[in-house]
Amino acid sequence: MQRKRATNLFWNQQQKIAPYLFIAPFYLLFVVFMGYPLISSLVMSLYEMRGFQSRIFVGFGNFTDLFRDPIFWKSLRNTAYFAAGTLILQLPIALLLAILLNSKFVKGKNFLRLAFFAPVLVAGVFVAIIFNLVYDQRAGLVNQEFVLFGKEIGWLNEENYVMPAVILTGVWQWAGFNMIYFLAGLQGIRQELYEAAAVDGANWWQAFVHVTLPSLRPVIAFVVVVSMIGSLQLFDLPFILTNGGEPADAGSTIVMYLYKNGFQFMRLGYAATIGWVLFFIIAVISIVQLKLLGIFRDE
Amino acid sequence: MFRFPIDVESFPLGKGPMVMLVLFLISTLFIFGRSEEHGEDLEFWIFANTHYEEYQARVPIFEAQNPGVNVQLINFGGTMHDKLLAAMLSNFGAPDLVEVEITSIGRFLKGAIDEVGFLDLRPRLESEGWMDKLVVSRFTPWSYRGRIFGIPHDLHPVVLLYRDDLFKAAGVEMTEVETWDDFIAAGKKATRDLDGDGKIDQYAIVLDRRTESDYFSLLLQQGGGFFDEDGTVIIDSELAIETLAFFTALFNEHKIATPVYGTWHGDPSNFAAMQDGKILSILAPDWYVGILKSQVPQMSGKWKAVGIPAWHPNGRRTTTRGGTMVGITKQCKNPDRAWELLKFTYFDRPGLVNRYETTRIIPPLKAAWDAPIFKEPDVYLGGQPLGELFIQLAPDLPPRYQNPYWSEGADLLNDAIFAAVTEKQTPREALTDLAEKVRALMAKDSSRWGERNH
Numbered sequence: 158m159q160r161k162r163a164t165n166l167f168w169n170q171q172q173k174i175a176p177y178l179f180i181a182p183f184y185l186l187f188v189v190f191m192g193y194p195l196i197s198s199l200v201m202s203l204y205e206m207r208g209f210q211s212r213i214f215v216g217f218g219n220f221t222d223l224f225r226d227p228i229f230w231k232s233l234r235n236t237a238y239f240a241a242g243t244l245i246l247q248l249p250i251a252l253l254l255a256i257l258l259n260s261k262f263v264k265g266k267n268f269l270r271l272a273f274f275a276p277v278l279v280a281g282v283f284v285a286i287i288f289n290l291v292y293d294q295r296a297g298l299v300n301q302e303f304v305l306f307g308k309e310i311g312w313l314n315e316e317n318y319v320m321p322a323v324i325l326t327g328v329w330q331w332a333g334f335n336m337i338y339f340l341a342g343l344q345g346i347r348q349e350l351y352e353a354a355a356v357d358g359a360n361w362w363q364a365f366v367h368v369t370l371p372s373l374r375p376v377i378a379f380v381v382v383v384s385m386i387g388s389l390q391l392f393d394l395p396f397i398l399t400n401g402g403e404p405a406d407a408g409s410t411i412v413m414y415l416y417k418n419g420f421q422f423m424r425l426g427y428a429a430t431i432g433w434v435l436f437f438i439i440a441v442i443s444i445v446q447l448k449l450l451g452i453f454r455d456e
Numbered sequence: 457m458f459r460f461p462i463d464v465e466s467f468p469l470g471k472g473p474m475v476m477l478v479l480f481l482i483s484t485l486f487i488f489g490r491s492e493e494h495g496e497d498l499e500f501w502i503f504a505n506t507h508y509e510e511y512q513a514r515v516p517i518f519e520a521q522n523p524g525v526n527v528q529l530i531n532f533g534g535t536m537h538d539k540l541l542a543a544m545l546s547n548f549g550a551p552d553l554v555e556v557e558i559t560s561i562g563r564f565l566k567g568a569i570d571e572v573g574f575l576d577l578r579p580r581l582e583s584e585g586w587m588d589k590l591v592v593s594r595f596t597p598w599s600y601r602g603r604i605f606g607i608p609h610d611l612h613p614v615v616l617l618y619r620d621d622l623f624k625a626a627g628v629e630m631t632e633v634e635t636w637d638d639f640i641a642a643g644k645k646a647t648r649d650l651d652g653d654g655k656i657d658q659y660a661i662v663l664d665r666r667t668e669s670d671y672f673s674l675l676l677q678q679g680g681g682f683f684d685e686d687g688t689v690i691i692d693s694e695l696a697i698e699t700l701a702f703f704t705a706l707f708n709e710h711k712i713a714t715p716v717y718g719t720w721h722g723d724p725s726n727f728a729a730m731q732d733g734k735i736l737s738i739l740a741p742d743w744y745v746g747i748l749k750s751q752v753p754q755m756s757g758k759w760k761a762v763g764i765p766a767w768h769p770n771g772r773r774t775t776t777r778g779g780t781m782v783g784i785t786k787q788c789k790n791p792d793r794a795w796e797l798l799k800f801t802y803f804d805r806p807g808l809v810n811r812y813e814t815t816r817i818i819p820p821l822k823a824a825w826d827a828p829i830f831k832e833p834d835v836y837l838g839g840q841p842l843g844e845l846f847i848q849l850a851p852d853l854p855p856r857y858q859n860p861y862w863s864e865g866a867d868l869l870n871d872a873i874f875a876a877v878t879e880k881q882t883p884r885e886a887l888t889d890l891a892e893k894v895r896a897l898m899a900k901d902s903s904r905w906g907e908r909n910h
Contacts, residue, residue: 208567
């Protein structure tokens with residue numbers, strides 16, 4: 158009897174701490190794999206590492222070096238170029254596709270949804286390998302079409318065409334994925350709103366501007382912010398497509414430059430600095446976007 | 457009757473989590489409680505598939521000769537160097553032996569020389585008399601400040617592969633081309649617009665203007681380099697500027713060179729251009745011939761090879777490109793045993809003959825060169841004994857001095873070459889700017905680190 162009472166008391170205590178034990182794995186993993194590396198990299202950004210054991214405190218020396226580094230600025234410009242391409246080209250295309258697939262006039266919607274979504278299922282490395290062939294100067298699919306107009310573009314060999322090539326590849330891979338978000342948003346808009354607009358005499362465009370877009374605002378905010386973060390973290394696609402950012406760093410991005418400094422040049426402190434600068438850029442852009450899109454506004 | 461020691465029913469959230477917890481504990485005990493296999497393990501990391509296949513076939517022989525030794529070959533492919541870097545940084549998890557690629561070794565040499573993660577193999581090489589048996593110039597990529605951190609896997613002499621049929625059709629006999637001036641004259645005849653549409657249909661040579669590969673090979677042939685033996689930057693020397701001026705002139709002045717199709721010489725579109733007869737010659741190291749054989753077997757019999765044109769009459773007819781070393785890491789528990797495995801894979805004559813058979817790679821061990829296989833006619837080259845040509849050129853290979861700043865330097869050199877070829881800068885401006893940047897980087901490190909830099 159006494160033994161049973163003791164057992165129950167033990168399990169009663171266990172029930173109190175059990176929830177904490179069950180969520181503990183996440184927090185432990187977070188601390189080990191996120192918290193510690195974050196703090197460690199912040200400390201590392203204040204040091205210059207050399208070899209496998211030596212480090213020297215340089216304060217904000219890495220940051221001042223970075224802001225004077227022309228390749229960093231070029232990588233930043235390329236990354237911003239890609240982000241702008243995403244914003245101006247990829248997301249409107251994704252919205253357009255979603256509107257078309259939401260329309261009752263389009264047939265074979267399930268097939269088209271799958272077809273547009275499928276590219277995102279292909280790993281970035283393979284996408285880069287495929288598009289390396291697509292952009293081939295002589296026999297590539299794109300130039301086969303352009304040659305008809307007497308122009309043979311060196312998509313991956315000429316500085317001015319490298320980033321457009323990367324942006325177009327990004328559109329191919331990600332437009333269908335973002336289309337799914339927009340489609341979900343469109344299907345959530347109440348039909349009564351369109352009916353009310355029609356009663357008020359609104360045409361298709363007016364309904365789009367005054368009903369569709371405002372209703373999609375949370376979805377647009379989400380897609381824009383997530384796409385921007387993804388764009389600023391761009392790495393594998395241009396790294397493979399341009400063979401490490403060549404020619405003349407025309408395809409270099411911030412994360413690629415971080416990787417090169419950390420792993421190829423063994424400048425770990427400098428690489429950590431690039432990582433933290435990128436973090437601040439992403440944080441500021443995300444907050445500004447969310448503000449502009451009115452996500453912090455009380456409805 | 458057996459009674460479960462705890463009350464299962466009162467376990468939080470029921471039986472399911474209880475079962476999961478028990479399974480977790482059992483599997484953890486199984487994994488961590490497993491006894492180590494008897495014997496000694498040697499871990500050997502590799503990044504190249506062809507090397508992995510070769511060692512996979514030969515390691516059982518070594519294990520049979522050394523009872524109780526288990527060799528674990530691990531092929532990480534292209535990510536291996538990053539994994540090795542992480543293992544050396546954390547001072548944990550590095551293999552006993554590892555192969556490192558020539559463009560990657562520089563980063564492992566950063567910092568004080570005593571902190572380099574590889575053992576200095578010079579004492580073993582010298583005490584066992586191996587230095588004289590190998591091509592000495594091939595130790596330079598793997599040496600720094602007097603220490604030898606790796607044994608060369610290869611020599612990688614470069615020859616000029618050319619389309620004999622197409623050059624002959626243009627009235628050129630390539631075996632008579634001795635110098636680069638001869639080549640330019642021959643190239644002008646062979647670079648032609650065949651259909652009269654105003655566009656060039658075949659170029660005398662294909663060169664990579666995006667990366668340092670071809671330019672740097674030519675610079676090494678001249679006896680130049682990025683750094684000299686003492687680590688001084690010499691990429692803005694008159695020799696380097698003259699070589700870059702020559703390189704750009706092949707494209708812009710003589711118009712006999714075409715930029716590589718695609719992103720490098722091994723790009724499928726480059727192979728397609730070769731098959732279409734757009735490319736009449738290419739600077740080819742031994743390993744590249746192996747790639748051609750596997751990627752474009754349909755071109756068998758169409759190529760021939762000669763030593764690359766010399767800069768001056770009776771000058772050097774070869775250069776070198778690429779390379780791999782094997783090193784023993786400082787984390788190795790039994791360096792003597794690792795050294796035995798290293799010698800078995802790198803200095804064993806039957807193995808080296810087998811290596812040539814499968815990859816066309818010429819070994820640095822001179823004693824292996826008299827094997828009959830190197831004299832055999834090569835069907836891919838229309839019966840020409842290619843091995844014999846490589847071996848004939850091998851003793852004249854130029855040194856390629858290694859430096860911890862090679863990775864940064866090579867990255868900037870790529871930009872300088874592209875700027876010069878696209879005429880954004882003169883060769884002098886491009887190389888002077890480049891040298892200043894690298895010197896500034898080294899000076900900054902020196903000022904911060906002082907003596908500890910070395």
